[in-house]
Amino acid sequence: METRNIIEVKNLVKNYGDFQAVKGISFDVREGEIFGLLGPNGAGKSTTLEIIETLRDKTSGEVIVDGLNLDTQPEAIKKIIGVQLQTSGYYPNLNLVELIELFGGLYNQPVNPKELLAAFNLEDKAKAKYKALSGGQKQRFSIATTLINKPKIIFLDEPTTGLDPQARRNLWDLILDVRSKGTTVVITTHYMDEAEFLCDRCAIVDSGKIIALDSPNNLIDQLVDSGFQREKQVKLANLEDVFITLTGKALRES
Numbered sequence: 278m279e280t281r282n283i284i285e286v287k288n289l290v291k292n293y294g295d296f297q298a299v300k301g302i303s304f305d306v307r308e309g310e311i312f313g314l315l316g317p318n319g320a321g322k323s324t325t326l327e328i329i330e331t332l333r334d335k336t337s338g339e340v341i342v343d344g345l346n347l348d349t350q351p352e353a354i355k356k357i358i359g360v361q362l363q364t365s366g367y368y369p370n371l372n373l374v375e376l377i378e379l380f381g382g383l384y385n386q387p388v389n390p391k392e393l394l395a396a397f398n399l400e401d402k403a404k405a406k407y408k409a410l411s412g413g414q415k416q417r418f419s420i421a422t423t424l425i426n427k428p429k430i431i432f433l434d435e436p437t438t439g440l441d442p443q444a445r446r447n448l449w450d451l452i453l454d455v456r457s458k459g460t461t462v463v464i465t466t467h468y469m470d471e472a473e474f475l476c477d478r479c480a481i482v483d484s485g486k487i488i489a490l491d492s493p494n495n496l497i498d499q500l501v502d503s504g505f506q507r508e509k510q511v512k513l514a515n516l517e518d519v520f521i522t523l524t525g526k527a528l529r530e531s
């Protein structure tokens with residue numbers, strides 16, 4: 278059975294003054310998939326995400342989220358999506374449990390802070406303040422907060438940037454877990470190994486345009502079919518394999 282599209286973007290354009298950051302892109306995200314937006318710095322990934330998240334105005338084009346039109350029903354869209362907050366959104370005097378209770382209140386949603394923290398390996402940090410967390414713990418907390426309003430879709434903008442290999446892999450497992458419970462995930466990343474591991478499909482964006490869109494596997498096969506060959510035979514392991522084998526997969530931060 279064909280899955281339905283939960284996000285439909287058609288001919289999306291965003292101009293910042295004279296500069297066109299998003300140049301008429303179109304793509305669909307299927308319900309229940311992990312969809313990646315990949316591209317170099319300045320490609321227009323965050324701009325595109327922020328428009329879909331209702332946080333930024335578009336110049337033109339159409340965006341439909343779960344059947345809701347961004348132009349006429351932005352408030353309804355806000356209720357069914359989960360967005361990572363900027364760090365400044367975490368009141369410094371509140372601990373993690375209090376922050377989750379606060380957000381639950383703002384969303385008018387019953388929430389069990391202990392359960393949510395446990396799902397993200399943060400149960401030991403229930404009484405800690407956000408600023409006292411390690412980088413990996415901060416990222417896990419910010420992803421946990423996207424789930425408070427029980428959204429159908431979560432948006433993750435570069436969730437593993439700056440994390441050590443153990444923390445990255447741990448976060449990958451948590452993102453797969455979120456998806457396995459039925460939530461659609463839209464993610465941006467600069468790490469191609471991450472996209473290959475996590476994404477069902479990804480769009481490669483360059484200078485405001487989508488230049489390829491398919492599953493990682495199909496994109497790789499298409500490149501190989503075009504005659505591409507790696508210059509050197511790669512080794513059977515890489516430095517990350519060495520690092521993980523020597524230091525183990527367990528998280529170090531707690």
Ligand SMILES: Nc1ncnc2c1ncn2[C@@H]1O[C@H](COP(=O)(O)OP(=O)(O)OP(=O)(O)O)[C@@H](O)[C@H]1O
Pocket residue numbers: 293298316317318319320321322323324325
């Ligand atoms: N508020 C703004 N005013 C003017 N130009 C902007 C604004 N926000 C973004 N831009 C420009 O639009 C382009 C796209 O930026 P955007 O942040 O969407 O790219 P990105 O793909 O998310 O990049 P990165 O990988 O660096 O996060 C860039 O050239 C950027 O300088």
